[in-house]
Amino acid sequence: MNFSELVNKNKQTLARLKQTPRLLLHRRDGEDLVLTTASRAAQDQTVVSAATRMLAAIARREPGSMELLLDVLPEAFPWVRFLPEQDVHAFAVELVSTMRAAESIANTASVAQLLTAWQHTAEVHSDPELLAALTTDHGADYGAAPDPRGVV
Incomplete structure (x- = not known):
């Protein structure tokens, strides 16, 4: 409406x-x-908090939990298939720790930003031409970047 x-x-x-x-x-x-309503928002926060706490507890305590998490990530986030193996592991670790931290302050903005950043990284890896353009050393060094706070 x-x-x-x-x-x-x-x-x-x-x-x-x-x-x-x-x-x-x-x-x-x-x-x-x-x-x-405030009560619905509180319910949503309770659900997110519970899911985050359960995921974090499993990731910390269960033997083989990281392998399980790595196995289910492509189902939850199909784009991780484009990430190199070490980046998938880094994403998993960062996701769990960021979710725990965000839950502790009841603000999920950092989790959304993390997911967006990793998805963009996967998009770069999915395009060989873009990956080459962004990872190739073009030999030019333009020196130190100026401090943006001093630029008018």
């Missing part, structure tokens, strides 16, 4: 929130918003 409906018909809009866990509010001049 449009954001203006929330502003202009707030009672009807909020009544719709009782029928669905969240409403997507489209805005003309900005990023879309999601409207939900």
